Amino acid sequence: MSSPVEIPFQSIVTIDRQNSTPVYLQISRQMINAIQRGVLYTGARLPGTRSLAEILEVHRKTVVAAYNELDAQGWIELRPNKGTFVTQKSPANSANPLPFNADYLIKYPQKAGFAFEESMLLDRPVSVSKAELEFTDGLPDVRLAPMDKLAKAYSSVLRRNNNRKLLSYSHVEGNAFFRAKLADYLNNTRGLHIGKENIITTRGIQMGIYLASMLLLKKGDNVVVGNLSYYVANMIFQQAGANIISVPVDEQGISVEAVRKLCETKRIRMLYITPHHHYPTTVTLSAERRMELLNLSVQYGFIILEDDHDYDFHYNSSPVLPLASADPAGMVVYIGSFCKALAPGLRSGYIVAPQNLITELGKFRRIIDRQGDLMMEQALGELLDEGEIQRHIKKAQKVYHQRRDLLDTLLRTHFDEYLNFKTPPGGLAIWTEWRKDINLMRLSKTCLKQNLHLPQTLLFQTGQLSAMRLGFGNLDEGEIRTAVEILNYSINL
Structure with a gap:
């Protein structure tokens, strides 16, 4: 059994007086760390409280509190007339202690100790700058966001006793009131003919694309996109195992003729489009091509994933209605959000689709985000109901x-x-x-x-x-x- 004098407690325990964590907890946590790593091994005798207080240059009561914490958690045991010892129940392995390294005790590992697949595919060239x-x-412009209206609505929702149910689990498709008001809004602004059962809420456009891809795509499926196309969507499709095939985009949008020729030689599972303002070129898909694509989707059985990320902003005339507004066959999955209408940080998006697909999407949604923020959705629903978002x-x-x-x-x-x-x-x-x-x-x-x-x-x-x-x-x-x-x-x- 080792003498406590042999244990380098000044190296094991480093006290940071500027840290908000109480000193006794700093001592107990670092000693637990040392026990877990085998530096303080099973059966090791610890100094008395007075001796350890002198070694660490702290008050004896601080060490007493640290020992009480260690004892309460089962890391040490007090043996009458013998002293304080690392408990025999400790998981530390005295036969194979790790090499002592003071830094090892207080630093989180920089790399995982196990192998895993790293994806270059999902690398995103995001550059953060301090430029003004x-x-x-x-x-x-987030400075334009109606934060006073939203704050008032959200605060009101939080104060109402009858809204406490929103703090519990609920429908995985999202807040029912919000989905009903959102359905009314989309029917009025986009010419849709939907009810709340046709909507599932998301945390924005990207989550909508991800959910649809995970459900609808499998390895080897062919997805057609415009050349050029939205790089995040491309990454999601590839992560799902799909092959991306690009077709030209001209002044009237994506080339229908190119899509038709592909369908004659390959099985196309999905067509991804941003028809209102094509990303990145901003061209609008003509009304004629929209109808041709709908007909092709029925003829060849491919899904149209319609990303309508900025439908709300049009300046010269009324916007062309989305493909989803003229889809009697149920071939279009429509994705939108309020992230640009309000602010990117308010992650409020939605998927519109036939009810059976919404039900299945809800199962996928449950895995990664149980139901979303029901309180925020309630507030947004009330703002829609009052016409504040529209204004x-x-x-x-x-x-x-x-x-x-x-x-x-x-x-x-x-x-x-x-x-x-x-x-x-x-x-x-x-x-x-x-x-x-x-x-x-x-x-x-x-x-x-x-x-x-x-x-x-x-x-x-x-x-x-x-x-x-x-x-x-x-x-x-x-x-x-x-x-x-x-x-x-x-x-x-």
Whole structure:
């Protein structure tokens, strides 16, 4: 049996006086750590409270409290007239103690001790910058979000006794009241003919794509996307084991003829489209092509996954209704969200589909997110019922329209010799195609030095294409002017 003098307690226990954790807990937790790792092995005799207090330079009562904590958790035992010992019930293995290393006791391991598959497929080129200005790929301005209205509604929901049931488990499809009001909203704004039974709520567009992919795709399935397409959706499809086949996109949207030719030679399981404003080029899928795609989906039996991420923002005329509004055969799975209408941090999305598919999606949803935030959904449902969200979208639409027009004018004024673009009819971004001799990555780095961030995800440069997707929604008019000035300065260096 070892003498307590032989145990290097000053190395085992490191006390941080700036830490908010009480000192006695710091001592007990680090000693538990030492026991678990075999540094303090089973049967080791510990110093008396007075001796350990002197070693650690703390008050004796602190050590007494630490020992009481260790005793209560079963790590040590007090033997009358003999002393304090690491309990025989300890899981530590005295025959094979780990090599002593003080850092080992207080640091979390940097790498897992077991093998697992790391996915390069899911790597996402997200770059975080401290620059004051940033062009996004089409994010809204969170400063416009109706937080006072939402806070009032949410607070009211929390205070009502009859809403306490929302704090318990409920329907996996989401808050029933919210889904009913959302169905009314979608029927009125998108020409759908649905009820709450046709909706399951999600945490945004990406979760909707993921749930649909996990349920509807299997390894080897063919998914058709536009060239170019939304990179996150592509990653999700590939993670599900699907093969991605791209088809051209022109000024009227995705090529129906290319889809038809594929169907004649391959079995297509799914077509993924962002028809209102194609990502990233912002073109609108024509009404004629929408009907042709619906007919093809029935003829060849493929699913249409319709991602309508920014339907709420259109400036020149009424938006073209989604494919889901003209789908009598049940071939369209419609995905949308309020993340852009309100704010990205308010993760509120939804999937619209036939009831039997919603039921099955609910089973998948239960695994990763039992039911969502029922309280927040209740508040959003009440805001929809009162027309607050509709009024906010109408006001925000005017602001974004002005910002689009300003960026459009500035780009034409300062960059006419460098790029070509068409004014998008809606959405929160402008697709710009630049001269091929311009190195967009170099331009991005130069802009960053001037406090303007151009994320890598906005840059599309190949041998045939040199383009940028410039989101204006998050910038006010003054910020747009400054950002364009920096861009102009950087390109002329």
